[in-house]
Structure formats: C-alpha cells, structure tokens
Amino acid sequence: MATRPTGASSKRKAPAAASDCATAFQKIALDCVASIKAHRTSACAGDAEAVHQIRVAITRLRAAVAFFASIVVDAKWLRLKKEIAWLNGSLGAARDSDVAVEYARRKRYRAWGQRMIGEQLNESQTLDHRRLVRCLRSVRTQRLIAAMADWIRQGPWLARHKRRKDAEALQSYCARELNRWHERLVRKGRHLKTLGASRRHRLRIKVKRFRYMLEALTETVDLWGRNEWRHLHRPAKRLQRALGDMRDLERFAGYAGGSPQAENGTRGSKHPPGYRHQREKLLGVAVAAHRDLKQAGVR
Numbered sequence: 001m002a003t004r005p006t007g008a009s010s011k012r013k014a015p016a017a018a019s020d021c022a023t024a025f026q027k028i029a030l031d032c033v034a035s036i037k038a039h040r041t042s043a044c045a046g047d048a049e050a051v052h053q054i055r056v057a058i059t060r061l062r063a064a065v066a067f068f069a070s071i072v073v074d075a076k077w078l079r080l081k082k083e084i085a086w087l088n089g090s091l092g093a094a095r096d097s098d099v100a101v102e103y104a105r106r107k108r109y110r111a112w113g114q115r116m117i118g119e120q121l122n123e124s125q126t127l128d129h130r131r132l133v134r135c136l137r138s139v140r141t142q143r144l145i146a147a148m149a150d151w152i153r154q155g156p157w158l159a160r161h162k163r164r165k166d167a168e169a170l171q172s173y174c175a176r177e178l179n180r181w182h183e184r185l186v187r188k189g190r191h192l193k194t195l196g197a198s199r200r201h202r203l204r205i206k207v208k209r210f211r212y213m214l215e216a217l218t219e220t221v222d223l224w225g226r227n228e229w230r231h232l233h234r235p236a237k238r239l240q241r242a243l244g245d246m247r248d249l250e251r252f253a254g255y256a257g258g259s260p261q262a263e264n265g266t267r268g269s270k271h272p273p274g275y276r277h278q279r280e281k282l283l284g285v286a287v288a289a290h291r292d293l294k295q296a297g298v299r
Contacts, residue, residue, distance in 0.1 A: 029152045032061035048098040063209035072157045090135040097125040103252040116256040189290040204243035211236040239289035
C-alpha cells in the first residue's frame with residue numbers, strides 16, 4: 001500500500017488547476033492508472049487494502065469517463081471498457097471475500113459464523129485471491145494498463161476534441177454536469193425505503209461516482225474552496241457508506257444460506273445477531289443522508 005509522503009515532499013505545492021475539460025480529464029484519469037500500478041504488487045501479495053485501492057481507482061476512472069462522456073468516449077474506450085470489466089470482476093470477488101471474512105472475525109458475529117458458515121469463507125477468500133493474482137500478473141492486465149494510459153494521453157477522443165471550436169468552458173461544463181448528476185441522485189433515491197437490492201446497488205454506484213468526481217474535481221479544478229463543496233460531499237459520502245454497509249451485511253448473511261452447515265440442517269438463525277436492527281439502522285442513515293443531499297443542492 002502506498003505510504004503518505006513525509007518531510008519536504010509533503011510540503012510540495014499542489015499542481016496547477018486544469019484549465020480545460022481535456023486536461024482535467026487527463027489529470028484525473030492518469031492518477032487512477034498510477035494508483036493501479038502503485039498497488040498492484042501489494043495486491044498480489046494479499047494486501048486487502050491494496051485490492052480495495054485498485055477498485056477505487058477503477059471506479060474513479062469510470063466516473064471520470066462518465067462525467068466527461070460527451071468529450072472522451074470513443075471506439076477505443078468501448079474496447080477498454082470490456083477489458084476493465086474483466087479485471088474488475090476478479091477484484092470484486094476478492095474484495096467481497098475480504099469484507100465477509102472481516103465480518104466473520106468480529107466478536108459479535110464470530111460464533112454465528114463458525115456455526116452457520118464454517119470454513120467456507122476462508123476457502124472462498126483463498127480461491128478468490130489466487131484467481132486475482134493470476135489476473136493481475138497476466139500479460140492481459142499489463143497490456144490493459146498500458147493501453148489505458150496511452151488512450152488517456154493520446155486517444156482518438158483528444159484529436160477530435162482539439163478540432164472542436166465550440167468547446168465548453170471547464171467550469172460551466174462541471175457545474176452543469178454536477179447539477180445533472182445531483183438531480184438524478186435525488187430522483188433515483190426518492191423511494192429509498194422500498195427500493196429492492198438491485199436498485200439500491202445501482203443507486204450506490206451512482207452516489208459513489210458523484211462523490212469521487214467531487215473529490216477529483218476539487219483536487220484538479222479550481223472550482224470551489226474546500227468549505228464550499230463539503231455541503232455536497234458529506235451527505236454523498238454518508239449515503240454511499242450506508243448503502244455499502246447494507247450490501248456487505250446482506251452478502252455476509254447470504255453465505256449461511258449456501259453453506260454446508262445450512263444444508264445439513266445446522267441449528268441457528270439464518271441471519272447474524274442483530275441483523276434486522278442493524279439493517280434498519282443503516283437504512284435510516286441512508287434515508288437521512290439522501291434527504292440532506294437533496295436539500296444541499298448544487299450552489
């Protein structure tokens with residue numbers, strides 16, 4: 001896992017803010033590729049946080065492409081997108097196993113996990129990480145990383161963008177897209193209390209991308225001061241985390257249904273201790289965060 005810079009390096013000035021859409025996208029996207037490279041070795045060594053950081057980088061990259069879609073999407077991206085989905089499949093399986101094992105080790109769930117799931121989680125984690133290591137070390141992944149960097153720096157989209165004489169100013173483009181994304185989140189989360197698991201999952205992905213773009217734009221674009229964007233970032237982050245914790249809890253409980261212990265009729269609740277209360281609590285946090293996000297608006 002990458003370490004935080006210390007000493008003189010921590011005092012370096014931040015890079016100059018991007019002045020146009022293409023440059024802003026390149027800065028954000030190249031940072032994502034750099035993060036994938038930086039955490040790849042640690043992920044192969046079994047570092048759960050490194051696996052998580054690679055997934056974060058991929059999500060940030062996808063968010064940046066979606067945000068600047070009218071500028072950057074081209075045929076080459078559509079091919080890269082399929083390869084990224086292949087890589088993210090192995091990363092997602094390993095990450096889900098890591099989270100489930102972490103749940104099973106908590107004091108609150110330990111006895112229930114041993115009784116209802118047994119060694120299934122550890123076995124799944126081992127297999128998922130072996131698959132991930134093969135994937136990360138493959139020539140296919142090496143080519144994908146190189147292709148992503150090449151596309152970001154000099155893909156067909158860039159030449160097309162440079163030929164345009166009516167390119168929209170960066171600040172107006174970002175403000176318009178953030179407004180549109182915010183309105184979509186408000187609309188999609190209107191009936192959050194009654195949304196099914198798949199629709200909650202899609203909402204979580206949209207909230208995550210919104211949050212990541214707020215962070216990325218604040219780092220690379222001179223749009224707002226830090227205090228001016230927190231009114232959007234804080235509720236978005238709370239909403240994403242609450243929905244993510246709900247998903248993790250539900251997935252953890254789901255392991256009991258397909259375990260050998262459950263199939264052999266092992267006695268015990270099919271849900272972890274306090275499952276219903278914790279799920280309702282998380283849903284309440286999510287609903288409150290969505291309400292705050294709606295009220296915040298985009299200034």
